[in-house]
Amino acid sequence: MPTSPWQRPHPSCFGTKRSCQIVRQNARVSLDAIDAVNWSTIPNPTWHQCDDPERVAHALRLLTVSTTANETGDAASLLAGGGFVCSHAAMVFPAAYAATPVLLDLVEHGQRPRIKEAAIGLLADALGYFPTAGHNRVYTPYGTDVPLCCAIARLIRGRRSTLLVHGKSGKQLLAEAELHWRMTIEETEHQPDGTLTALAALEGAPFATPGEAELHNPHSERPAATTVWIDALTTDGSGAACFHLGQPPSEVLPGSVLYPAECGRREH
Numbered sequence: 462m463p464t465s466p467w468q469r470p471h472p473s474c475f476g477t478k479r480s481c482q483i484v485r486q487n488a489r490v491s492l493d494a495i496d497a498v499n500w501s502t503i504p505n506p507t508w509h510q511c512d513d514p515e516r517v518a519h520a521l522r523l524l525t526v527s528t529t530a531n532e533t534g535d536a537a538s539l540l541a542g543g544g545f546v547c548s549h550a551a552m553v554f555p556a557a558y559a560a561t562p563v564l565l566d567l568v569e570h571g572q573r574p575r576i577k578e579a580a581i582g583l584l585a586d587a588l589g590y591f592p593t594a595g596h597n598r599v600y601t602p603y604g605t606d607v608p609l610c611c612a613i614a615r616l617i618r619g620r621r622s623t624l625l626v627h628g629k630s631g632k633q634l635l636a637e638a639e640l641h642w643r644m645t646i647e648e649t650e651h652q653p654d655g656t657l658t659a660l661a662a663l664e665g666a667p668f669a670t671p672g673e674a675e676l677h678n679p680h681s682e683r684p685a686a687t688t689v690w691i692d693a694l695t696t697d698g699s700g701a702a703c704f705h706l707g708q709p710p711s712e713v714l715p716g717s718v719l720y721p722a723e724c725g726r727r728e729h
């Protein structure tokens with residue numbers, strides 16, 4: 462702290478310096494988050510150099526520290542040109558899952574409004590595009606073989622408050638993410654007629670029924686192998702849900718997770 466008047470900075474300079482420091486700190490946090498990912502272990506479905514996940518990390522660093530419109534645009538173009546998504550082919554790559562938290566950080570703490578807007582646009586592409594065949598699922602801390610779109614959508618839903626204050630584009634991205642619902646079964650009750658009623662926790666938006674879902678049994682080696690038809694669904698605003706299966710498979714257990722079946726089939 463300054464100890465004498467001549468050492469004390471002018472209040473406005475002090476404020477600018479302080480906000481510059483915060484901006485630098487936020488950029489440092491994003492750069493550290495990029496460095497914390499082991500990009501070399503992420504598959505590159507095409508084997509093309511331009512789709513190398515390390516190149517995604519490089520482009521994310523450029524986006525984070527970009528200071529001019531050109532620099533931001535160039536970094537965003539790199540990410541849109543391969544590895545993260547390929548906008549020409551409307552294709553999303555596995556590295557997009559690892560890049561999503563970094564882009565969400567940039568939406569929240571990006572140094573400039575155009576960085577935030579670029580990050581939102583890239584996230585919308587990652588959620589909307591289809592993965593390459595054979596690379597439409599990712600390993601997550603909460604389960605293996607999660608559809609790539611649903612894993613990205615869950616990260617996006619986790620930043621709800623950030624996106625809600627980011628205007629129309631933030632709200633739109635959140636609304637898209639809500640469509641990739643996820644339902645965790647809490648209790649099951651087998652009915653005398655062979656049907657099953659279950660209580661569950663729903664993340665995302667309620668969906669139309671009848672609807673097809675893929676069932677992830679936490680104890681199964683092939684979690685996405687079973688599909689089920691959900692005949693009816695009732696929900697309240699808090700995410701508590703009750704649903705009905707007319708023809709339940711044997712392995713519907715508490716702890717099982719359901720995702721939209723169509724998400725598991727999204728691929729080029």
Ligand SMILES: [Zn+2]
Pocket residue numbers: 608609610611612614641721724
């Ligand atoms: Zn999905």
